[in-house]
Amino acid sequence: MTGSMNAERDVETLIEGADGSDTLFEYQPGSSLLHRLNPVTKLVCSVGLVLIVFLLPDFRGPLLLSIALFALVAAAGAARSVGTVLVAVGAPLALSLILIQGLFYPENESILVAIGVPVIDQLVFYVEGVEFALLILFRLTVLMIALLGTIITTHPKKMTIALMEKGVSNKIAYVFMAALQFIPQMQERAQSILVAQQARGLDTSATLRQRVRSYIALMSPLLIGTLIATETRALALESRGFTRSGERTYLLEVRDTGFGRALRWLTALAVFAVAGWVIA
């Protein structure tokens, strides 16, 4: 072991504590239960929970799960980012769902509330429609919290290592990592292309036709540049043994505990149980 950095812990701290990309979906360091779970366990449980809520026929189950999951995510210190996304996506979704389903759901029978409105007399919201809207809403809420919670409490490097250790190809793992880095890079380059084209007299604030033209002028160099970079990058990866067969090792150790394994089996069991109960 070297002098300045010996313990395994140090490498882990170094990687997890490094500066990120400052996005909402970024990994947030921590040591909560969620943080310590094996990433694959988190993925399996997330998928399991999503399956379960889509099987459940009534909105109360998904509602309870949403609350429980949010508490778990909040305990991991991710309440703010997850909450922000939930409000930003969930609020408009809730409004439109309740409006449309509450008024027009085909199986509407029992009146929940009738609001007097001039011109069209009154708006009638039905119980069946509103309950259906809530069912869809909380199914989606569970999906968002589970996936966001997983992403925010899992360092991408650990995610890829965990996946590769479970037999996922290193190419797929690479694509996952690269995709995360890709968006901010593309934004930066799009900005410099925009500037270069404006300098050549491209008018971006003119008629629709000109705007379509400017779109081409912006997208083409972006795509061509990406393709060139991709080719060189493929070579760079190759030269670092990326396509080499044989055993790989990983910079970090991602632990998989008995508890995690039990949790995965439990999730699978729960999915089957719910499926059986719904069908029966």
Add this chain to the structure above:
Amino acid sequence: MSRIVFENVTYEYRTGESPAVEDIDCEIDSGSFIGIAGPSDAGKSTFCRLVPGYIPHYFDGALDGRTVVGGADIADASIGDLAGQVGMLFENPFDQLTGASTTVLEEVAFGLENLGLGREEIVDRSIESLRRVGIEELIDRNPQRLSGGQSQRVALASVLAMQPDVLVLDEPTSQLDPHGAEAVFDIVANMKSRGYTVIVVSQRLDRLAPHLDRLLVMDDGRIAHDGPPAEVLTEPGIEALVDVPEAVRVGTRLREEGYVDPDDPVALSVEAAISELRPHVETPAADGGTTRQTKPEPGVDESPIDFENVRFEYEGGVEALSGISLSMDAGCVCLVGQNGAGKTTFVKHLNGLLDPTGGAVRIEGTDTRDARVAQLAHHVGLAFQNPNDQLFHESVEAEIRYGPTNLGYDEDRIEEASERAIERLELDDVREDNPYDLGMPRRKLVAVASVLAMDTPIVVLDEPTGGQDAPGIELLGTAVEELVAAGTLVVIITHDVEFARRHADRVIALGAGEVLLDGTPREVFGRAETLAETDVDPPVITRIGARLGLSKTVLSIDGLFDRVD
């Protein structure tokens, strides 16, 4: 040890029309330091790609002959296996990084993970490689957010971690500013003493030549010159192929004029040139700063470019320009200064891409705040550093006609302006080609031509000579002089002080958002101490003159030899 042998190697890319390299027959001894120079498209990169086996394993084409590294034919091993023997550093560091690492440590460790090494060894080797290139402190930084020079060193550390004993570097500094280039170069120069075999392709021989055991100059796919650098750089006809270092020019002239025995090998370093010159130069009592800084004249309303106490602050409070007042009237104005000095921010004010947060910029009388960028494009043509941000047409000709068409010129004027631009940058033979089929130096000329074709009274070029070969620099120089003669105001942002020395009428040094110096090249380059504040070195010939204690600032070899007797 890895002796490299090329046996009659000829290679033609599948998309090529003629062989990229032809009949390469050459042996490179283990532990030697080899430089490769020559014009673009001469086959230098192809030569490089043969050593780590990228040809024939990655590139598609027809290979004849054999390349043998360390006794084994590269055709028999995979790229991944050869990586433990030969490491290659690419021109653009950003393409060499995996793009899948959140920290520098992960980046350097990437290859080692693929080799299946133990965790401790991965960490040890990664740290050792980072230490070797002097950037251990960057270990937890995001690789996407480093400067060019830092990225290139991370890329080099990633290559070194694989523990090759041959290093191939293909123009490793062409995308870097002088500061970053210097840092990379210092490391490379040390590689030989650590026992590596080093092959470096570079256009800039000034720094490289003194370290080389041997220099190969390629032309048209063949090795045209091969030998010790002092011999190769004085062979007849070499001027057309490479940018001969100033020190060698001085040495050659000393021999031609009989001051030094013509049989003595020519000096390669600036130091050596100075000691050869010293006995023949009368040094007056050195009074150093005989040049003074000229105050820029107060802005006249008619000046094409007029900056009035311009300030610019980026969101977040970083002040990039802190009160710049100047006007530009005519000629070739070169802007120099370190990265972060405000050069790019300055340029973006010239066509309204940025509006000042204080003061005013007027272009031919129009306040840039009152006009859109597209309108200002009628007055100012601006070519950015990276041609890939700019080019998107299927042919060079269409690319060049795009700007003038945008400006709404009539067909005659579009035709005339485009043809003149094509002629000026000698692009006639490739006018039907896709710009992306051309090498980077030529592609860069297309980008410049596409801006010249806009036929604007003001032309602004951002780093036009970066990564350019010797003939390309020559061509750009001539084009600039012609434009100036025709009355165009040419503004050039450059790290290339040699270009500024040869072509500028006026040099402005920016530092920390302020004008440090503003005057003729002689006035500005004579003030080495002030230039050092913004990390700019005066041209080599000027430095030689200053070191000899000449009272007048020297800007050319002729000027220097006026003092020799």
